[in-house]
Amino acid sequence: MSGQQQFRYTQTPSRVLHFRNLPWECGEEELIELCKPFGKVVNTKCCVGANRNQAFVEFSDQNQAISMVAYYASSSEPAQIRGKTVYIQYSNRQEIVNNKSTGDVASNVLLVTIEGVEAGDVSIDVLHLVFSAFGFVHKIATFEKASGFQALVQFSDPDTASQARTALDGRSIPRYLLAEHVGLCHLRISFSAHTDLNVRFQSHRSRDYTNPQLPVAPSAMDGGQVYHMRDSL
Structure with missing residues (x-):
C-alpha cells in the first residue's frame, strides 16, 4: 500500500x-x-x-x-x-523542452535571486564584494519581483560569469557581511538574456563601476528605472 x-x-x-x-x-x-x-x-x-x-x-x-x-x-x-x-x-507534459534562452545559455550577465531576505537587507556593496571575488564587476542593478529580491550582475565575459555562477549558486552570503537581523540568505543564479545593463544613475539600487562619473540618482528618481525588466527565474 x-x-x-x-x-x-x-x-x-x-x-x-x-x-x-x-x-x-x-x-x-x-x-x-x-x-x-x-x-x-x-x-x-x-x-x-x-x-x-x-x-x-x-x-x-x-x-x-x-x-x-x-x-x-x-x-x-x-x-x-x-x-x-x-x-x-x-507529468502533464508529453516531452521535456529545455528552453536555452531562460538561464541555460552562458551570458556575461547573471540573474541572482537572494532568498530569505527583504529588499534592502542585502546592499549592493555586499553583492559587489561577493561577486568581485571572481573578476571585475561592470554593473549591478537590484529590483523586486514576485519571485523575490533579485539582482543583475554584469561581468566582462561569459567565462567569468560562469565561474561565479558555478561557485555561488546555492550558496549563502557569509553572515559577517550582513546586518544582525538578517538570517541565512541563499543565492539562486541563472544566466540573463541581457548583455549590457543600461544603468542611468548610481544609487543604492544600481551601480556602474565602469563609469565613476555617472551622476548620483536624485531622490525622486531612485535609479530603479534603469532598464526594461524581462528576466524571471
Whole structure:
C-alpha cells in the first residue's frame, strides 16, 4: 500500500515522469540509474522547484514510463535515491523542452535571486564584494519581483560569469557581511538574456563601476528605472 500512495492515478500516462522529494541537488546520473531498468532515458530536467528537489525524466517510449509507474505502484519497496523515498507521477507534459534562452545559455550577465531576505537587507556593496571575488564587476542593478529580491550582475565575459555562477549558486552570503537581523540568505543564479545593463544613475539600487562619473540618482528618481525588466527565474 505504501508504494501505491506514491502515484496519482487520475493523470493521463505520458512518457515524461515527474519526480518529487528528491535528495538535495539530485543529479541526472542518479535519476538515470533509477530509471534505466525500465527503458531508455532521452532527456531530463533536474533541480526543479523552489527547493530544487523535483525533476522530470523523459523516456523514449511511453510504455517504458508506464512500466516504471506500474512497478513501483505494486511494489512494497518505494523508489529511493540515497535512501530517500522518491514520489513519482505522470507529468502533464508529453516531452521535456529545455528552453536555452531562460538561464541555460552562458551570458556575461547573471540573474541572482537572494532568498530569505527583504529588499534592502542585502546592499549592493555586499553583492559587489561577493561577486568581485571572481573578476571585475561592470554593473549591478537590484529590483523586486514576485519571485523575490533579485539582482543583475554584469561581468566582462561569459567565462567569468560562469565561474561565479558555478561557485555561488546555492550558496549563502557569509553572515559577517550582513546586518544582525538578517538570517541565512541563499543565492539562486541563472544566466540573463541581457548583455549590457543600461544603468542611468548610481544609487543604492544600481551601480556602474565602469563609469565613476555617472551622476548620483536624485531622490525622486531612485535609479530603479534603469532598464526594461524581462528576466524571471
